[in-house]
Amino acid sequence: MKELYSQCLEKINANPGKELWHTYGTLMYTTQGYELGDTPAKYFQEGVFPAFKISGEALIENYEVENEGCALCSVICGHRVRGVKMEYESIGSLGSTLGIYDLDYILDLTHICNEMGMDSISAGVSLGFAMYLSEKGVLKDGVQWGNGKRAIEVLRSVAFREGLGDLIAEGTLRMAQRLGIDPEEAACVKGLEIPMHDPRAFSMQALCYATGIRGACHMRSDYFTVDIAAAPIPEIGVVPTDRFEESEEKVKMTVNHQNAKEVLNSGVICMLGIFDINDLCAFYSAITGKEVRPQDIVALGEKSFMLKRMLNLKLGMSKEHEKLPQVILRPLKRGGTGGFVPNIQKTLKIYYSIRGISEDGYPTQDKLSQIGIEDLVR
Amino acid sequence: MTVKAVLSALQFRKVLPHTERTLEISLPDNSTVKYVVQKLSEKVGIDIEELLKSKKVVIILKNRVLQYEEEADHKLSEGESLIFINPLIGG
Numbered sequence: 001m002k003e004l005y006s007q008c009l010e011k012i013n014a015n016p017g018k019e020l021w022h023t024y025g026t027l028m029y030t031t032q033g034y035e036l037g038d039t040p041a042k043y044f045q046e047g048v049f050p051a052f053k054i055s056g057e058a059l060i061e062n063y064e065v066e067n068e069g070c071a072l073c074s075v076i077c078g079h080r081v082r083g084v085k086m087e088y089e090s091i092g093s094l095g096s097t098l099g100i101y102d103l104d105y106i107l108d109l110t111h112i113c114n115e116m117g118m119d120s121i122s123a124g125v126s127l128g129f130a131m132y133l134s135e136k137g138v139l140k141d142g143v144q145w146g147n148g149k150r151a152i153e154v155l156r157s158v159a160f161r162e163g164l165g166d167l168i169a170e171g172t173l174r175m176a177q178r179l180g181i182d183p184e185e186a187a188c189v190k191g192l193e194i195p196m197h198d199p200r201a202f203s204m205q206a207l208c209y210a211t212g213i214r215g216a217c218h219m220r221s222d223y224f225t226v227d228i229a230a231a232p233i234p235e236i237g238v239v240p241t242d243r244f245e246e247s248e249e250k251v252k253m254t255v256n257h258q259n260a261k262e263v264l265n266s267g268v269i270c271m272l273g274i275f276d277i278n279d280l281c282a283f284y285s286a287i288t289g290k291e292v293r294p295q296d297i298v299a300l301g302e303k304s305f306m307l308k309r310m311l312n313l314k315l316g317m318s319k320e321h322e323k324l325p326q327v328i329l330r331p332l333k334r335g336g337t338g339g340f341v342p343n344i345q346k347t348l349k350i351y352y353s354i355r356g357i358s359e360d361g362y363p364t365q366d367k368l369s370q371i372g373i374e375d376l377v378r
Numbered sequence: 379m380t381v382k383a384v385l386s387a388l389q390f391r392k393v394l395p396h397t398e399r400t401l402e403i404s405l406p407d408n409s410t411v412k413y414v415v416q417k418l419s420e421k422v423g424i425d426i427e428e429l430l431k432s433k434k435v436v437i438i439l440k441n442r443v444l445q446y447e448e449e450a451d452h453k454l455s456e457g458e459s460l461i462f463i464n465p466l467i468g469g
C-alpha cells in the first residue's frame with residue numbers, strides 16, 4: 001500500500017491539471033462548461049450569460065482565497081472564501097441557475113446551504129423553479145431572477161419552512177404537485193434535481209440522468225467527462241466521441257462507464273479523473289488480496305448497479321420514472337448546446353437491450369443469473 | 379473564409395483578457411487546423427501546439443475532441459468553431 005501511495009502521489013504531481021485545480025478550484029470549469037452549453041442558467045432556460053463573472057478567475061481576482069485539500073493530496077483544489085467552500089456545482093445552482101452573477105450573493109447563499117445542511121444543487125434548482133414560476137405569474141409574492149437579496153431571504157425561509165420557503169423546501173417535484181401544475185415543469189429525475197451539467201450538452205449525460213439509481217446524479221455516471229477527454233477509460237473501450245451521438249456503440253460505452261463508476265464511487269476515490277481504472281484495480285487488489293483487471297471492475301459494478309435497481313423497483317420505481325422532464329427538453333435557441341435535444345426514448349431502448357432489462361423495466365432472469373444475483377431477488 | 383476560435387483554456391488567461399478570448403480569424407480556403415494553431419500561437423505568444431501535443435489543452439471541433447496528433451491536417455470549413463479547453467472537470 002505504501003508503494004502504491006507513493007506511485008499515486010507521483011501521478012498527482014505529474015498531472016497537468018494540478019496547478020489549474022489548485023489555482024482556480026473546481027470553478028475552473030465554469031467558463032469551459034459555458035462554452036459547451038453545459039453550465040445552465042435561469043432554470044435551464046437560457047444558454048447565454050456572463051459566465052466569466054462567476055468563474056474561478058473572477059473568484060481569485062476579487063477575493064482572498066484559502067486553499068483546502070483532502071488528506072494527503074497535493075492538489076489541494078478546495079477554495080474557501082470568508083470561510084465558505086466554493087465549488088462549481090454551488091456556483092451554478094446558486095448563481096447562474098438563479099440569474100445571479102454577483103459572487104458576494106452566491107457566497108452568502110452557499111453559506112446558508114452549508115450552515116443549514118441543505119444540498120446546494122437541490123436548494124438552488126428549487127429556488128430557480130420558484131423564480132421560473134414567479135416569472136410566469138404562478139407565484140404571486142415570489143422571487144425574481146437575479147435578485148440576490150430576495151434569494152437570500154427566501155433561502156433562509158426554506159431552512160425554517162416559513163412562507164414561500166415552506167413550498168420550496170419540498171423540492172421541485174412536490175412543488176409542482178402542491179401547486180397543481182404539470183410535473184414536467186419540475187427539473188428533476190426520480191425527484192432529484194438536475195445538477196449543473198445540462199443534459200442538452202451531452203447526449204449520454206442525459207441518459208445517465210434518466211437511468212441513474214438516484215435520479216439526475218452527475219456522479220453516477222459523469223459521462224460528460226469522457227467526451228471532453230478529461231476522464232476516458234480506454235481500458236474498457238470508453239473513449240471520447242461526438243458529444244451528441246446516440247448510437248448503440250455509444251450507449252454500450254455509457255453502460256460500461258456507469259458500471260465502472262459504481263466501483264470507483266464505492267472506493268471513495270477522487271472524481272477529478274486523476275486516478276484511472278488501473279489505479280483502482282491496484283488498490284482493490286492490494287486491499288482484498290484478489291487480483292482484478294479493468295473488465296472485472298465493470299462486472300463488479302454491473303452487479304452493484306443491478307442490485308440497486310432491483311431495490312428501486314421494489315420500492316416503487318418503474319420505467320415511467322426513467323425520462324427527462326419536458327422543461328429540460330426544449331431546445332435552447334442560443335448558447336453552446338447548438339439547439340440539441342437528447343432523444344431519450346431512442347437511447348433508453350438501446351440501453352435496456354444492452355443491460356438485459358425487459359420492456360417493463362425489470363432485469364431479465366437471464367441477466368440476473370448471468371451476474372449471479374438471481375437468488376437474492378427471489 | 380472565416381472561422382471562430384474560443385480560447386477557453388486557462389493558459390490563455392495570462393495573455394488575453396477574457397473579453398478577447400473569442401476570435402474571428404480570416405483564413406485562406408482549405409486551411410488546416412494546424413495552420414490555425416500556428417496563426418493563433420503567433421498572435422497570443424503561446425506555443426499552442428505544445429499544449430495540444432502534451433494534452434494540456436484539447437480542441438472541440440464539430441462537437442467532439444479533435445485528436446490533434448492524427449487530425450492536425452484536417453481542413454476547416456467556413457464558419458466552423460474551434461473551442462480550446464482544458465480536458466479537466468469541476469464538480
